[in-house]
Amino acid sequence: MEENDVKNRFKAVVIGGSAGSLSVLFEVFPALNPRLNVAIILVLHRKYSGDSSLSDLLSTKTSLPTKEIDDKDPILPGHIYLAPADYHSLIEKNYSFSLDVSEKINFSRPSLDVTFESAADTFGPSLVAILLSGSNDDGTAGLKTVKEAGGFIIAQKPETAQMPYMPQNAINNLEIDLILDSKEISDFINMLNQ
Amino acid sequence: MIEDEEIDLLLNDVFEIYGYDFANYSRASLKRRIIRLFALDKFPSFAELRYRVRTEEDYLKRFIEEITVNVTEMFRDPSFYKVLRTEILPVLGTKPFIRIWHAGCSTGEEVFSMAILLQEANLLKKSLLYATDLNPSVLEKVRKGIFPLNQMKQYSESYIASGGTKDFSTYYTANYGQAKLNEDLSEKIIISTHNLVSDSSFNEFDLILCRNVLIYFDKDLQERALKLFDESLGVLGYLALGSKETLKFSTIQARYKQLDKEKIWKKTM
Ligand SMILES: C[S@@+](CC[C@H](N)C(=O)[O-])C[C@H]1O[C@@H](n2cnc3c(N)ncnc32)[C@H](O)[C@@H]1O
Numbered sequence: 088m089e090e091n092d093v094k095n096r097f098k099a100v101v102i103g104g105s106a107g108s109l110s111v112l113f114e115v116f117p118a119l120n121p122r123l124n125v126a127i128i129l130v131l132h133r134k135y136s137g138d139s140s141l142s143d144l145l146s147t148k149t150s151l152p153t154k155e156i157d158d159k160d161p162i163l164p165g166h167i168y169l170a171p172a173d174y175h176s177l178i179e180k181n182y183s184f185s186l187d188v189s190e191k192i193n194f195s196r197p198s199l200d201v202t203f204e205s206a207a208d209t210f211g212p213s214l215v216a217i218l219l220s221g222s223n224d225d226g227t228a229g230l231k232t233v234k235e236a237g238g239f240i241i242a243q244k245p246e247t248a249q250m251p252y253m254p255q256n257a258i259n260n261l262e263i264d265l266i267l268d269s270k271e272i273s274d275f276i277n278m279l280n281q
Numbered sequence: 282m283i284e285d286e287e288i289d290l291l292l293n294d295v296f297e298i299y300g301y302d303f304a305n306y307s308r309a310s311l312k313r314r315i316i317r318l319f320a321l322d323k324f325p326s327f328a329e330l331r332y333r334v335r336t337e338e339d340y341l342k343r344f345i346e347e348i349t350v351n352v353t354e355m356f357r358d359p360s361f362y363k364v365l366r367t368e369i370l371p372v373l374g375t376k377p378f379i380r381i382w383h384a385g386c387s388t389g390e391e392v393f394s395m396a397i398l399l400q401e402a403n404l405l406k407k408s409l410l411y412a413t414d415l416n417p418s419v420l421e422k423v424r425k426g427i428f429p430l431n432q433m434k435q436y437s438e439s440y441i442a443s444g445g446t447k448d449f450s451t452y453y454t455a456n457y458g459q460a461k462l463n464e465d466l467s468e469k470i471i472i473s474t475h476n477l478v479s480d481s482s483f484n485e486f487d488l489i490l491c492r493n494v495l496i497y498f499d500k501d502l503q504e505r506a507l508k509l510f511d512e513s514l515g516v517l518g519y520l521a522l523g524s525k526e527t528l529k530f531s532t533i534q535a536r537y538k539q540l541d542k543e544k545i546w547k548k549t550m
Contacts, residue, residue: 177313187496188350188493189350
Protein backbone atom coordinates (compact mmCIF):
# COMPACT_ATOMS: atom_id res chain seq x y z
CA MET A 88 0.00 0.00 0.00
CA GLU A 89 1.25 3.47 -0.92
CA GLU A 90 2.25 5.70 1.95
CA ASN A 91 0.06 8.52 0.61
CA ASP A 92 -2.85 6.23 0.15
CA VAL A 93 -2.78 5.13 3.78
CA LYS A 94 -2.66 8.70 4.96
CA ASN A 95 -5.60 10.30 3.25
CA ARG A 96 -8.35 7.90 2.51
CA PHE A 97 -9.71 7.19 6.00
CA LYS A 98 -12.85 8.44 7.72
CA ALA A 99 -13.17 6.17 10.73
CA VAL A 100 -11.26 3.86 13.04
CA VAL A 101 -13.19 1.14 14.84
CA ILE A 102 -11.34 -0.32 17.81
CA GLY A 103 -12.60 -3.56 19.34
CA GLY A 104 -11.35 -4.90 22.64
CA SER A 105 -12.15 -7.34 25.38
CA ALA A 106 -10.34 -8.43 28.55
CA GLY A 107 -7.06 -6.55 28.94
CA SER A 108 -7.81 -3.86 26.37
CA LEU A 109 -8.43 -1.01 28.77
CA SER A 110 -4.76 -0.67 29.66
CA VAL A 111 -3.93 -0.37 25.94
CA LEU A 112 -6.47 2.43 25.55
CA PHE A 113 -5.02 4.20 28.57
CA GLU A 114 -1.73 4.34 26.65
CA VAL A 115 -3.21 5.12 23.22
CA PHE A 116 -5.66 7.84 24.24
CA PRO A 117 -3.24 10.34 25.82
CA ALA A 118 -1.00 10.06 22.75
CA LEU A 119 -3.75 10.93 20.26
CA ASN A 120 -3.37 14.12 18.25
CA PRO A 121 -5.94 16.66 19.49
CA ARG A 122 -6.54 17.71 15.89
CA LEU A 123 -7.37 14.20 14.74
CA ASN A 124 -9.29 14.10 11.48
CA VAL A 125 -11.01 10.72 11.73
CA ALA A 126 -13.76 9.44 14.00
CA ILE A 127 -12.87 6.77 16.55
CA ILE A 128 -15.51 4.19 17.44
CA LEU A 129 -14.76 2.03 20.42
CA VAL A 130 -16.48 -1.28 21.11
CA LEU A 131 -15.51 -3.01 24.35
CA HIS A 132 -16.89 -6.06 26.06
CA ARG A 133 -17.89 -4.95 29.49
CA LYS A 134 -18.43 -6.86 32.68
CA TYR A 135 -21.04 -4.60 34.17
CA SER A 136 -23.97 -3.30 32.21
CA GLY A 137 -25.66 -0.04 33.04
CA ASP A 138 -22.34 1.47 33.94
CA SER A 139 -21.69 4.61 31.95
CA SER A 140 -18.69 5.73 33.98
CA LEU A 141 -16.34 4.07 31.48
CA SER A 142 -16.79 6.92 29.00
CA ASP A 143 -16.13 9.42 31.81
CA LEU A 144 -12.99 7.54 32.70
CA LEU A 145 -11.79 7.36 29.09
CA SER A 146 -12.50 11.05 28.54
CA THR A 147 -9.99 11.92 31.26
CA LYS A 148 -7.29 10.33 29.07
CA THR A 149 -7.73 12.50 25.98
CA SER A 150 -8.62 16.03 24.97
CA LEU A 151 -10.75 14.71 22.12
CA PRO A 152 -14.50 14.89 22.80
CA THR A 153 -15.56 11.45 24.07
CA LYS A 154 -19.12 10.23 24.50
CA GLU A 155 -21.14 7.08 24.94
CA ILE A 156 -23.30 6.55 21.87
CA ASP A 157 -26.96 7.53 21.93
CA ASP A 158 -29.25 6.30 19.18
CA LYS A 159 -28.90 8.33 15.91
CA ASP A 160 -25.84 10.27 17.09
CA PRO A 161 -23.96 11.64 14.06
CA ILE A 162 -20.40 10.40 13.50
CA LEU A 163 -18.03 13.35 13.39
CA PRO A 164 -14.28 13.43 12.73
CA GLY A 165 -12.13 14.11 15.76
CA HIS A 166 -14.70 12.57 18.12
CA ILE A 167 -14.47 9.36 20.11
CA TYR A 168 -17.60 7.23 20.49
CA LEU A 169 -18.00 4.42 22.97
CA ALA A 170 -20.54 1.66 22.28
CA PRO A 171 -22.99 1.43 25.22
CA ALA A 172 -23.38 -1.75 27.26
CA ASP A 173 -26.24 -4.10 26.30
CA TYR A 174 -26.72 -2.76 22.76
CA HIS A 175 -25.10 -3.55 19.44
CA SER A 176 -23.90 -0.39 17.70
CA LEU A 177 -24.65 -0.21 13.97
CA ILE A 178 -23.61 2.43 11.46
CA GLU A 179 -25.95 4.02 8.92
CA LYS A 180 -25.00 5.18 5.43
CA ASN A 181 -25.55 8.78 6.49
CA TYR A 182 -22.76 8.42 9.09
CA SER A 183 -24.91 8.07 12.17
CA PHE A 184 -25.38 5.32 14.75
CA SER A 185 -28.37 3.05 15.21
CA LEU A 186 -28.52 0.93 18.33
CA ASP A 187 -29.95 -2.57 18.45
CA VAL A 188 -30.90 -4.93 21.30
CA SER A 189 -31.01 -8.10 19.20
CA GLU A 190 -29.52 -11.42 20.37
CA LYS A 191 -25.98 -11.57 21.72
CA ILE A 192 -23.33 -12.54 19.16
CA ASN A 193 -20.32 -14.53 20.41
CA PHE A 194 -21.98 -14.29 23.86
CA SER A 195 -21.54 -10.54 23.64
CA ARG A 196 -23.65 -7.42 23.34
CA PRO A 197 -22.01 -5.22 22.23
CA SER A 198 -20.39 -7.57 19.77
CA LEU A 199 -17.24 -6.43 17.98
CA ASP A 200 -18.18 -8.38 14.84
CA VAL A 201 -21.51 -6.58 14.53
CA THR A 202 -19.93 -3.12 14.57
CA PHE A 203 -16.98 -4.10 12.36
CA GLU A 204 -19.36 -5.55 9.77
CA SER A 205 -21.72 -2.62 9.83
CA ALA A 206 -18.85 -0.12 9.65
CA ALA A 207 -17.37 -2.06 6.71
CA ASP A 208 -20.65 -1.71 4.83
CA THR A 209 -20.77 2.05 5.36
CA PHE A 210 -17.10 3.05 5.22
CA GLY A 211 -15.65 0.40 2.87
CA PRO A 212 -12.03 1.32 2.03
CA SER A 213 -12.09 4.36 4.30
CA LEU A 214 -12.20 2.24 7.46
CA VAL A 215 -9.43 1.11 9.78
CA ALA A 216 -10.35 -1.73 12.16
CA ILE A 217 -8.15 -2.55 15.13
CA LEU A 218 -8.50 -5.64 17.33
CA LEU A 219 -7.03 -5.53 20.84
CA SER A 220 -6.47 -7.92 23.73
CA GLY A 221 -9.13 -10.46 24.70
CA SER A 222 -9.88 -14.09 25.33
CA ASN A 223 -12.84 -14.43 23.00
CA ASP A 224 -13.47 -15.29 19.33
CA ASP A 225 -15.26 -12.03 18.70
CA GLY A 226 -13.72 -9.68 16.13
CA THR A 227 -12.11 -12.04 13.64
CA ALA A 228 -15.18 -12.47 11.42
CA GLY A 229 -15.73 -8.72 11.52
CA LEU A 230 -12.15 -7.94 10.52
CA LYS A 231 -12.55 -10.33 7.61
CA THR A 232 -15.55 -8.35 6.37
CA VAL A 233 -13.67 -5.07 6.79
CA LYS A 234 -10.84 -6.42 4.69
CA GLU A 235 -13.19 -7.74 2.00
CA ALA A 236 -14.77 -4.29 1.78
CA GLY A 237 -11.33 -2.81 1.12
CA GLY A 238 -10.62 -1.56 4.63
CA PHE A 239 -7.37 -1.74 6.57
CA ILE A 240 -7.05 -4.20 9.48
CA ILE A 241 -4.72 -4.16 12.45
CA ALA A 242 -4.21 -6.54 15.37
CA GLN A 243 -2.48 -5.77 18.63
CA LYS A 244 0.88 -7.52 18.86
CA PRO A 245 -0.08 -10.62 20.89
CA GLU A 246 3.18 -10.49 22.97
CA THR A 247 2.04 -7.09 24.26
CA ALA A 248 -1.54 -8.16 24.99
CA GLN A 249 -2.67 -9.17 28.48
CA MET A 250 -4.94 -11.68 26.75
CA PRO A 251 -3.27 -12.62 23.45
CA TYR A 252 -5.96 -15.06 22.27
CA MET A 253 -8.23 -12.60 20.47
CA PRO A 254 -5.65 -10.78 18.31
CA GLN A 255 -3.77 -14.07 17.75
CA ASN A 256 -6.96 -15.68 16.47
CA ALA A 257 -7.30 -12.90 13.88
CA ILE A 258 -3.63 -13.18 12.91
CA ASN A 259 -3.93 -16.96 12.46
CA ASN A 260 -7.00 -16.73 10.27
CA LEU A 261 -6.63 -13.53 8.26
CA GLU A 262 -4.13 -11.52 6.31
CA ILE A 263 -3.64 -8.75 8.81
CA ASP A 264 -2.23 -5.51 7.37
CA LEU A 265 -0.29 -4.50 10.48
CA ILE A 266 0.51 -6.01 13.87
CA LEU A 267 1.27 -3.21 16.32
CA ASP A 268 1.92 -2.43 19.98
CA SER A 269 0.10 0.41 21.72
CA LYS A 270 2.68 3.10 20.88
CA GLU A 271 2.57 2.10 17.22
CA ILE A 272 -1.22 2.12 17.29
CA SER A 273 -1.36 5.74 18.43
CA ASP A 274 1.32 6.72 15.91
CA PHE A 275 -0.66 5.05 13.15
CA ILE A 276 -3.94 6.75 14.07
CA ASN A 277 -2.22 10.13 14.34
CA MET A 278 -0.81 9.77 10.86
CA LEU A 279 -4.26 9.31 9.26
CA ASN A 280 -5.47 12.27 7.20
CA GLN A 281 -2.74 14.62 8.40
CA MET B 282 -23.48 -9.92 -0.67
CA ILE B 283 -26.92 -8.33 -0.67
CA GLU B 284 -27.06 -4.91 -2.28
CA ASP B 285 -28.95 -1.95 -0.85
CA GLU B 286 -31.01 -1.76 -4.06
CA GLU B 287 -32.18 -5.35 -3.55
CA ILE B 288 -33.34 -4.48 -0.06
CA ASP B 289 -35.31 -1.57 -1.51
CA LEU B 290 -37.04 -3.90 -3.97
CA LEU B 291 -37.93 -6.39 -1.27
CA LEU B 292 -39.31 -3.74 1.09
CA ASN B 293 -41.28 -2.30 -1.76
CA ASP B 294 -42.88 -5.70 -2.41
CA VAL B 295 -43.75 -6.11 1.26
CA PHE B 296 -45.43 -2.72 1.25
CA GLU B 297 -47.32 -3.12 -2.01
CA ILE B 298 -48.53 -6.64 -1.39
CA TYR B 299 -49.06 -6.68 2.38
CA GLY B 300 -49.16 -3.04 3.47
CA TYR B 301 -46.28 -3.24 5.97
CA ASP B 302 -44.07 -0.20 5.45
CA PHE B 303 -40.45 -0.64 6.53
CA ALA B 304 -39.06 2.15 4.32
CA ASN B 305 -38.25 4.38 7.29
CA TYR B 306 -36.72 1.75 9.51
CA SER B 307 -33.07 2.00 10.50
CA ARG B 308 -31.48 0.57 7.38
CA ALA B 309 -28.36 -0.82 9.06
CA SER B 310 -30.37 -3.04 11.38
CA LEU B 311 -32.89 -4.05 8.73
CA LYS B 312 -30.16 -5.06 6.32
CA ARG B 313 -28.44 -7.13 8.99
CA ARG B 314 -31.69 -8.91 9.84
CA ILE B 315 -32.45 -9.64 6.19
CA ILE B 316 -28.95 -11.03 5.61
CA ARG B 317 -29.42 -13.18 8.72
CA LEU B 318 -32.77 -14.53 7.49
CA PHE B 319 -31.27 -15.17 4.05
CA ALA B 320 -28.55 -17.30 5.68
CA LEU B 321 -30.88 -19.02 8.20
CA ASP B 322 -33.28 -20.19 5.52
CA LYS B 323 -30.46 -21.06 3.11
CA PHE B 324 -31.74 -19.23 0.05
CA PRO B 325 -29.65 -19.90 -3.06
CA SER B 326 -30.20 -16.33 -4.27
CA PHE B 327 -31.79 -13.11 -3.18
CA ALA B 328 -34.34 -13.44 -5.99
CA GLU B 329 -35.66 -16.59 -4.31
CA LEU B 330 -36.08 -14.86 -0.98
CA ARG B 331 -37.94 -12.11 -2.76
CA TYR B 332 -40.13 -14.61 -4.63
CA ARG B 333 -41.01 -16.47 -1.45
CA VAL B 334 -42.00 -13.27 0.36
CA ARG B 335 -44.08 -12.15 -2.62
CA THR B 336 -45.96 -15.40 -3.06
CA GLU B 337 -46.31 -17.05 0.35
CA GLU B 338 -48.32 -15.25 2.96
CA ASP B 339 -47.10 -17.66 5.66
CA TYR B 340 -43.55 -16.81 4.82
CA LEU B 341 -44.33 -13.12 5.15
CA LYS B 342 -45.29 -13.89 8.73
CA ARG B 343 -41.89 -15.42 9.35
CA PHE B 344 -40.25 -12.50 7.56
CA ILE B 345 -41.91 -9.99 9.92
CA GLU B 346 -41.02 -12.08 12.97
CA GLU B 347 -37.38 -12.35 11.98
CA ILE B 348 -36.62 -8.85 10.75
CA THR B 349 -38.19 -7.14 13.74
CA VAL B 350 -36.22 -7.57 16.95
CA ASN B 351 -38.30 -9.00 19.78
CA VAL B 352 -35.67 -9.33 22.50
CA THR B 353 -37.08 -8.15 25.82
CA GLU B 354 -36.80 -8.79 29.56
CA MET B 355 -38.72 -8.34 32.78
CA PHE B 356 -37.47 -5.37 34.80
CA ARG B 357 -34.86 -4.45 32.19
CA ASP B 358 -32.95 -1.45 33.63
CA PRO B 359 -34.03 -1.88 37.26
CA SER B 360 -33.30 1.76 38.05
CA PHE B 361 -35.98 2.73 35.54
CA TYR B 362 -38.55 0.56 37.30
CA LYS B 363 -37.45 1.96 40.63
CA VAL B 364 -38.36 5.45 39.45
CA LEU B 365 -41.73 4.20 38.19
CA ARG B 366 -42.31 2.64 41.60
CA THR B 367 -41.23 5.55 43.75
CA GLU B 368 -42.03 8.62 41.67
CA ILE B 369 -44.53 7.92 38.91
CA LEU B 370 -47.03 5.44 40.36
CA PRO B 371 -47.68 7.51 43.52
CA VAL B 372 -48.70 10.41 41.24
CA LEU B 373 -50.82 8.27 38.94
CA GLY B 374 -52.38 6.64 42.01
CA THR B 375 -54.23 9.87 42.82
CA LYS B 376 -56.35 9.46 39.65
CA PRO B 377 -59.63 7.55 39.50
CA PHE B 378 -58.36 5.44 36.58
CA ILE B 379 -54.92 4.75 35.22
CA ARG B 380 -54.43 4.10 31.52
CA ILE B 381 -51.06 2.82 30.36
CA TRP B 382 -49.91 2.04 26.82
CA HIS B 383 -46.98 -0.26 26.07
CA ALA B 384 -46.24 0.49 22.40
CA GLY B 385 -44.05 -2.19 20.82
CA CYS B 386 -44.50 -4.48 23.82
CA SER B 387 -43.05 -7.58 22.14
CA THR B 388 -43.78 -10.75 24.15
CA GLY B 389 -44.98 -8.76 27.15
CA GLU B 390 -42.26 -9.02 29.80
CA GLU B 391 -42.39 -5.26 30.24
CA VAL B 392 -46.19 -5.26 30.56
CA PHE B 393 -46.14 -7.96 33.25
CA SER B 394 -43.40 -6.10 35.11
CA MET B 395 -45.69 -3.08 35.15
CA ALA B 396 -48.63 -5.18 36.31
CA ILE B 397 -46.52 -6.40 39.23
CA LEU B 398 -45.59 -2.83 40.19
CA LEU B 399 -49.25 -1.78 40.02
CA GLN B 400 -50.38 -4.76 42.07
CA GLU B 401 -47.80 -4.04 44.75
CA ALA B 402 -48.96 -0.41 44.87
CA ASN B 403 -52.59 -1.58 45.11
CA LEU B 404 -53.39 0.19 41.86
CA LEU B 405 -53.86 -2.69 39.44
CA LYS B 406 -57.62 -2.87 40.00
CA LYS B 407 -58.17 0.64 38.66
CA SER B 408 -55.64 0.36 35.84
CA LEU B 409 -55.79 -0.70 32.20
CA LEU B 410 -52.62 -1.76 30.40
CA TYR B 411 -52.79 -1.63 26.61
CA ALA B 412 -50.20 -3.93 25.09
CA THR B 413 -49.65 -3.34 21.36
CA ASP B 414 -47.19 -4.47 18.74
CA LEU B 415 -47.19 -4.74 14.95
CA ASN B 416 -46.30 -8.43 15.12
CA PRO B 417 -49.30 -10.68 15.96
CA SER B 418 -47.05 -13.63 16.90
CA VAL B 419 -45.49 -11.87 19.89
CA LEU B 420 -48.93 -10.81 21.10
CA GLU B 421 -49.95 -14.47 21.29
CA LYS B 422 -47.24 -14.86 23.92
CA VAL B 423 -48.49 -11.88 25.89
CA ARG B 424 -51.88 -13.57 25.93
CA LYS B 425 -50.41 -16.79 27.34
CA GLY B 426 -48.19 -15.13 29.94
CA ILE B 427 -45.76 -18.04 29.86
CA PHE B 428 -42.01 -17.43 29.85
CA PRO B 429 -38.94 -19.67 30.04
CA LEU B 430 -38.26 -20.73 33.61
CA ASN B 431 -34.51 -20.37 33.20
CA GLN B 432 -34.92 -16.57 32.86
CA MET B 433 -36.62 -16.24 36.23
CA LYS B 434 -33.46 -16.12 38.30
CA GLN B 435 -32.25 -13.06 36.45
CA TYR B 436 -35.72 -11.47 36.47
CA SER B 437 -35.89 -12.05 40.19
CA GLU B 438 -32.57 -10.24 40.66
CA SER B 439 -33.74 -7.33 38.51
CA TYR B 440 -37.04 -7.23 40.38
CA ILE B 441 -35.19 -6.91 43.67
CA ALA B 442 -32.85 -4.28 42.22
CA SER B 443 -35.96 -2.32 41.19
CA GLY B 444 -37.03 -2.15 44.83
CA GLY B 445 -39.18 -5.30 44.94
CA THR B 446 -39.35 -6.93 48.35
CA LYS B 447 -41.46 -10.04 47.75
CA ASP B 448 -40.31 -13.51 46.84
CA PHE B 449 -40.45 -13.22 43.05
CA SER B 450 -41.41 -16.88 42.69
CA THR B 451 -44.85 -16.10 44.18
CA TYR B 452 -45.68 -14.38 40.87
CA TYR B 453 -45.55 -17.53 38.76
CA THR B 454 -46.11 -21.27 38.73
CA ALA B 455 -43.27 -23.40 37.44
CA ASN B 456 -44.11 -26.28 35.15
CA TYR B 457 -41.93 -28.25 32.71
CA GLY B 458 -39.32 -25.54 32.31
CA GLN B 459 -41.94 -22.84 31.91
CA ALA B 460 -43.10 -20.12 34.25
CA LYS B 461 -46.77 -19.23 33.99
CA LEU B 462 -47.42 -15.80 35.46
CA ASN B 463 -50.36 -15.48 37.85
CA GLU B 464 -53.69 -15.01 36.10
CA ASP B 465 -54.60 -11.93 38.13
CA LEU B 466 -51.69 -10.08 36.53
CA SER B 467 -53.29 -10.54 33.09
CA GLU B 468 -56.77 -9.37 34.01
CA LYS B 469 -56.15 -5.72 33.19
CA ILE B 470 -54.06 -6.24 30.08
CA ILE B 471 -55.70 -5.41 26.74
CA ILE B 472 -53.89 -6.84 23.75
CA SER B 473 -54.08 -5.51 20.21
CA THR B 474 -52.00 -5.11 17.07
CA HIS B 475 -51.02 -1.51 16.38
CA ASN B 476 -48.49 -0.31 13.85
CA LEU B 477 -46.66 2.86 14.81
CA VAL B 478 -45.94 3.52 11.12
CA SER B 479 -49.49 3.61 9.89
CA ASP B 480 -52.04 3.49 12.72
CA SER B 481 -53.34 6.48 14.61
CA SER B 482 -54.00 7.43 18.19
CA PHE B 483 -56.74 5.31 19.79
CA ASN B 484 -57.11 6.57 23.35
CA GLU B 485 -55.76 9.01 25.92
CA PHE B 486 -53.18 7.71 28.36
CA ASP B 487 -51.53 8.70 31.62
CA LEU B 488 -48.32 6.84 30.83
CA ILE B 489 -46.91 5.61 27.53
CA LEU B 490 -43.90 3.29 27.39
CA CYS B 491 -42.13 2.76 24.12
CA ARG B 492 -38.73 1.36 24.95
CA ASN B 493 -36.18 0.09 22.47
CA VAL B 494 -38.56 0.44 19.55
CA LEU B 495 -37.54 3.87 18.24
CA ILE B 496 -33.94 2.65 17.79
CA TYR B 497 -35.27 0.65 14.83
CA PHE B 498 -36.70 3.76 13.16
CA ASP B 499 -34.98 6.56 11.25
CA LYS B 500 -35.39 10.11 12.54
CA ASP B 501 -38.46 10.87 10.41
CA LEU B 502 -40.31 7.82 11.63
CA GLN B 503 -39.21 8.52 15.20
CA GLU B 504 -40.80 11.94 14.82
CA ARG B 505 -44.04 10.41 13.55
CA ALA B 506 -44.20 8.02 16.49
CA LEU B 507 -43.41 10.75 19.02
CA LYS B 508 -46.20 12.94 17.61
CA LEU B 509 -48.56 10.00 17.91
CA PHE B 510 -47.57 9.59 21.56
CA ASP B 511 -48.00 13.31 22.12
CA GLU B 512 -51.57 13.11 20.74
CA SER B 513 -52.26 10.12 22.95
CA LEU B 514 -51.01 11.59 26.25
CA GLY B 515 -53.09 13.64 28.61
CA VAL B 516 -51.58 16.79 30.12
CA LEU B 517 -49.25 15.81 32.98
CA GLY B 518 -48.97 12.35 31.43
CA TYR B 519 -45.63 10.58 31.19
CA LEU B 520 -43.65 9.22 28.24
CA ALA B 521 -40.95 6.61 28.85
CA LEU B 522 -38.33 5.68 26.23
CA GLY B 523 -35.43 3.23 26.15
CA SER B 524 -32.19 4.08 27.91
CA LYS B 525 -30.45 5.31 24.73
CA GLU B 526 -33.44 7.03 23.11
CA THR B 527 -34.44 10.65 23.40
CA LEU B 528 -37.05 13.19 22.37
CA LYS B 529 -34.46 15.93 22.49
CA PHE B 530 -34.48 16.50 18.72
CA SER B 531 -38.22 16.22 18.31
CA THR B 532 -40.66 19.09 17.78
CA ILE B 533 -42.73 17.84 20.72
CA GLN B 534 -39.90 18.30 23.19
CA ALA B 535 -40.84 21.90 24.08
CA ARG B 536 -43.92 20.60 25.89
CA TYR B 537 -42.01 18.01 27.90
CA LYS B 538 -39.78 18.04 30.92
CA GLN B 539 -37.39 15.18 31.59
CA LEU B 540 -37.19 13.62 35.03
CA ASP B 541 -33.78 13.66 36.66
CA LYS B 542 -31.91 10.68 35.35
CA GLU B 543 -34.17 8.19 33.64
CA LYS B 544 -35.63 8.46 30.15
CA ILE B 545 -39.02 9.60 31.40
CA TRP B 546 -40.63 12.85 30.30
CA LYS B 547 -43.65 14.62 31.75
CA LYS B 548 -46.01 16.46 29.45
CA THR B 549 -46.33 19.94 30.85
CA MET B 550 -48.92 21.50 28.51
C1 LIG C 1 -36.76 -4.80 21.09
S1 LIG C 1 -38.48 -5.00 21.25
C2 LIG C 1 -38.82 -3.98 22.65
C3 LIG C 1 -39.71 -4.65 23.66
C4 LIG C 1 -39.95 -3.88 24.96
N1 LIG C 1 -40.59 -2.60 24.73
C5 LIG C 1 -38.67 -3.72 25.74
O1 LIG C 1 -38.16 -2.59 25.82
O2 LIG C 1 -38.15 -4.69 26.26
C6 LIG C 1 -39.10 -4.06 19.85
C7 LIG C 1 -40.56 -4.35 19.50
O3 LIG C 1 -41.05 -3.30 18.65
C8 LIG C 1 -41.96 -3.86 17.74
N2 LIG C 1 -42.16 -2.97 16.60
C9 LIG C 1 -41.30 -2.76 15.58
N3 LIG C 1 -41.86 -1.92 14.67
C10 LIG C 1 -43.08 -1.60 15.16
C11 LIG C 1 -44.13 -0.77 14.67
N4 LIG C 1 -44.03 -0.14 13.51
N5 LIG C 1 -45.26 -0.66 15.41
C12 LIG C 1 -45.37 -1.33 16.59
N6 LIG C 1 -44.41 -2.12 17.10
C13 LIG C 1 -43.28 -2.26 16.39
C14 LIG C 1 -41.33 -5.19 17.39
O4 LIG C 1 -42.27 -6.08 16.85
C15 LIG C 1 -40.75 -5.64 18.74
O5 LIG C 1 -41.65 -6.47 19.42
